[in-house]
Amino acid sequence: MSWKLSSDQLPDLARGAALLGTGGGGDPFIGRLLVERAMAETGPVTVLDPEEVDDDALVIPTAQMGAPTVVVEKIPRGTEPVAALRALERHLGRRAQATMPIECGGINSMIPLLVAARTGLPVVDADGMGRAFPELQMETFSVYGVAGSPLAIAGENDETAIIDTGADNRRMESFARALTIRLGGVGHIAEYAMSGADVKRTAVPRTISLALSLGTAIREARAAHHDAVEALRTALRPTLYSHLRVLFRGKVVDVERRTVEGFARGRVRFAASGGDSSMDVEFQNENLVATVDGDVRCLVPDLIVVLEADTAEPITTEGLRYGQRVTVVGISTPDLMRTPEALATFGPAAFGIRHRFAPVEATPEDAVPAAPRG
Structure with missing residues (x-):
């Protein structure tokens, strides 16, 4: 069932997401700070169990793209992922009913929460990698038949672009990577727009909950000297x-x-x-x-x-x-x-x-x- 994620849970979530990110996925600390700032203005975020998503709902995952080493020095402005979401919605002619992580690791566990806090959308408790991977075609969404295109990408100076390579998700990755490099090594994206039915069929379920539970387990074990x-x-x-x-x-x-x-x-x-x-x-x-x-x-x-x-x-x-x-x-x-x-x-x-x-x-x-x- 759905639940509310509050700002005081973000440190545990970030810790668990860093673990699931297997070393990558971007700096979860930076992502946590962005979400904390947004939640201070808007309050908790609603997290939806994937089984609760309507089959015909439009779910648009959101994420950051780029080399993690760049993000250490080039901190996001914070407006980019919502700009990417809105650009893709305009292109599709339809508004999203929810957002979702493309991966459950690092900063990309946080970007959909930032989008949710800024837009009021719920976040689906699932993702398309079950960890973090470096390339956009490396998604369970892609493996099981969801097209990543059209993809929207946004930069820190309000630039947006749409990439549409049809069903060729590998080519989509190469075009988006080239644009990300031109944006200074970091871009924010909205991609793999899909139905709720496709979420249930292709996503790795309940990975936000998993990250939170793992981060909590580490903290509690340390406190108890276990x-x-x-x-x-x-x-x-x-x-x-x-x-x-x-x-x-x-x-x-x-x-x-x-x-x-x-x-x-x-x-x-x-x-x-x-x-x-x-x-x-x-x-x-x-x-x-x-x-x-x-x-x-x-x-x-x-x-x-x-x-x-x-x-x-x-x-x-x-x-x-x-x-x-x-x-x-x-x-x-x-x-x-x-x-x-x-x-x-x-x-x-x-x-x-x-x-x-x-x-x-x-x-x-x-x-x-x-x-x-x-």
């Missing part, structure tokens, strides 16, 4: 993300990061304290593949999440720094993200990774090199 990773494991067990594996414990010893063609690409290396083992994680905005001493431990679309060792606070790819002590965990994705069609769209091969996908729950936890705490 193991936050175990609290996360317990919180995830009854959900669609039912398996958590500890992949590595150690510290950051090297980070390679560059912004290329609108993406933050790079690699981070972790070294185990008191041992010779190392882990490498490659990323394109989000963490994609984790290897320990050359052996694959977790692969996209499963989640590779870097947590601060003492607090379990998620660390984004742009937040990685030499010397950080971390726990790296892998989390299983829902079944609709592991079908052959889904893996063809956002599995390892879609990123040029030569390894075949294997579920993270197949990784034996007792094989993980564990560094002593303290």
Whole structure:
């Protein structure tokens, strides 16, 4: 059933969204501040369970597009996502009955809340990635037959544009990426306009609720001096993300990061304290593949999440720094993200990774090199 999201819940939601963002999706702190400011003026936001959305309702997801590294220095004005929504509504000749995240990670868990606070629209408790991915065609919406076009994009100086590539969502991504680069590396978009029936058929359900529950679990475990990773494991067990594996414990010893063609690409290396083992994680905005001493431990679309060792606070790819002590965990994705069609769209091969996908729950936890705490 529907529920009200208040501003005092935003820190927990942002924390959980950063976790589900697998290192990417943009800075949730910046997004949280934008939503807090809007809610201070308008009050709580209504969150709709996907089963409550009318089949013929028009739902227009809203999001930020661009390299997360850019957003750290180029903070959004805050008007852009509503401008994109209104531009798409004008193009379609129809008003939206709800908005929704395209991904449940990072700042893009917050952008639809900002739109909702500014417009009065409800937000559907679902999304099209079940995590964060770097490209717009990498959506369960796309996998299961929803066209991303027409797409509206807006910039900080009130620019708007419409991109329509028909059913070719990959080409839509390339055009929108080019415009985003011209906008300074960050744009705000409205895309994948769909019916309520298509939401129920193609979206990953209840991921806003999930992010909130995971952020709350971390906070409460810390307050009670309990193991936050175990609290996360317990919180995830009854959900669609039912398996958590500890992949590595150690510290950051090297980070390679560059912004290329609108993406933050790079690699981070972790070294185990008191041992010779190392882990490498490659990323394109989000963490994609984790290897320990050359052996694959977790692969996209499963989640590779870097947590601060003492607090379990998620660390984004742009937040990685030499010397950080971390726990790296892998989390299983829902079944609709592991079908052959889904893996063809956002599995390892879609990123040029030569390894075949294997579920993270197949990784034996007792094989993980564990560094002593303290």
